[in-house]
Amino acid sequence: MxxxxxxxxxxxxxxxxxxxxxxxxxxxxxxxxxxxxxxxxxxxxxxxxxxxxxxxxxxxxxxxxxxxxxxxxxxxxxxxxxxxxxxxxxxxxxxxxxxxxxxxxxxxxxxxxxxxxxxxxxxxxxxxxxxVGFYKLDTGWKHCYTSPNVPHAFAGYKIIQFSDLHVGTMKGDRQWILKRLVDSINAQKPDLIVFTGDLQNVRPKDLYDHKDLLSSLKAKDGVYSVLGNHDYDKYMHPTDDREVKQCKETIALERSFGWHVLLNEHCTISRGNEHITIAGMENDGDGKVFPKFGDINKTLNGVKGFTIMLAHNPIAWREKIIPDGRAELTLSGHTHAMQFSFFGWNPIALLGKEWYGWYEEGAQSLYVTSGAGALIPWRFGSTAEIVTIELRSNL
Structure with missing residues (x-):
């Protein structure tokens, strides 16, 4: 660092x-x-x-x-x-x-x-x-996403998004933070849970102490996740071989929790004859500081109908997802809402970047969460959160 x-x-x-x-x-x-x-x-x-x-x-x-x-x-x-x-x-x-x-x-x-x-x-x-600020968790954010493309069978479908746990910061006497988060998510009995990246700080070893807690997340249609920039272990200055080995370990651990890790791929969730698609693109950063492995064509190959995209870094929304046009709703993290805001405002907003909250461009929408943890245990005005999104159809 x-x-x-x-x-x-x-x-x-x-x-x-x-x-x-x-x-x-x-x-x-x-x-x-x-x-x-x-x-x-x-x-x-x-x-x-x-x-x-x-x-x-x-x-x-x-x-x-x-x-x-x-x-x-x-x-x-x-x-x-x-x-x-x-x-x-x-x-x-x-x-x-x-x-x-x-x-x-x-x-x-x-x-x-x-x-x-x-x-x-x-x-x-x-x-x-x-x-104080680092230990606060906002569980009250409930958003209704309305679209004529949401199948009627999925009206009222409840999705919980959380992101950027950085569980290496929650070890020892801070593990109660993670337990509170897991209990809060399960208490809402969601249809689907999605995690939008950065589970570890820099090493898969961070995850072992929390395996039981992370495995206890439950939703009717399961837990789906994508990798964040920290999950690739780019910050350990590894050799290529070591990086591949440790990234595979992270993926294997997430799957051992019962999570569905989406690596430039998608899956279908059905209700009778109707379905929605959950797609997950790998981290798509600048290729220098942040890993750039996102492949939208591979991710959305053959996709039709209402699609939700999981993409850790929100810059992928403007660079790839909007031009592609197939994913109507994108859920991202990465920014932590800068871990600072002053009466809801942050200087990063002057740059016109998607850093927190809802954004719309034509028929496509993006939600960037402030995340549920942090690498550095400090937050002021940008509270950690879990987000509930309820799908609705306006047809």
Whole structure:
């Protein structure tokens, strides 16, 4: 994780302290006291260098790296934000002095005040998201999907979607989170359960402790799943042979739970003489950071009638699913709803990407769930969820 951009982490850690040292510490403190203020930064630099040379995307024992990320959120990020606010405020105060043409006046730097307020908010967001937000689960989202193409026999058909469990983060004393989720899903007695990828963190080993729980998911027509980018083990820097072996292990484990793993394929669910199709496309990312194995022609070969597509990464919807036109409803995950929103808004929305909720394009629809877990145990404003979708026909 850190090895992908170690210089950015180091800049985040070091630059604010250089600013603080230049403008505050060296004027107020002696050598020893001044050094004390640098200790957290020295610790963070040492940890950054340690994680830079880790071969795995995330260590098997996550305690240290999660502590490191918490320190970044409580120390380095607030310092960086304060520094930027202070610099902006300093620039504005000098501009005001220039406009007043009074070199002796010293307008207040209100950027420092803004910086302190921002710091308080960041501390609150980090602590709330770690201690409270990550453990919340929204089970109340029920959506009715209405279409003239839904067969009458499937009117009222209940589908539960969940995604992005990252069960490696739910081990030990966090396993109750997964049990709560499984109990909540089973309590709704769904017709169908679909899982839209990222079951593990980075290794199949994550799944063994949760085998009994994951096997206990029940629906009338079963559990269907697709692989997410983390399920391919791309983040372990494996050789090709090892990657294939571990991906096969993940697939075998999911099937041992009684799940139907769809690998660029589809299946038919019937009610009398009527049926719907459940299709599952493999992860279709950029081919560099995220695996790109999706084959829509193979997935939908011979498909007719109302079709639901499971596709982990929502970018596949615009790139492949809409142009193909055969899948009317697509269910995706991957984004985690960015694990952050402020009154329901996230900056990613400015990019026009499908990041959370419902999207429509002509006769085709997409739902992107916020997911039910996370690799990093933190959420603020983007609560984990399980989603109930009820099919209806308007003919």
């Amino acid at each position: 850190i090895a992908r951009a170690p210089y950015l982490f180091l800049l985040l850690i070091i630059v604010p302290d250089l600013y603080f040292d230049l403008h505050y510490w060296r004027h107020r403190y002696s050598g020893t006291k001044r050094l004390i203020y640098w200790i957290p930064t020295i610790v963070l630099i040492a940890l950054t260098l340690k994680f830079t040379y880790e071969q795995e995307f995330i260590p098997e024992d996550t305690t240290l790296i999660f502590s490191y990320l918490l320190m970044l959120g409580l120390i380095s990020v607030p310092k960086m934000v304060y520094m930027l606010c202070s610099i902006a405020g300093l620039g504005i105060s000098r501009l005001v002095r220039l406009l007043k043409r009074n070199k002796h006046s010293k307008p207040k730097n209100y950027g420092n005040l803004v910086g302190w307020l921002a710091t308080l908010f960041i501390w609150y967001a980090v602590l709330y998201g770690t201690l």
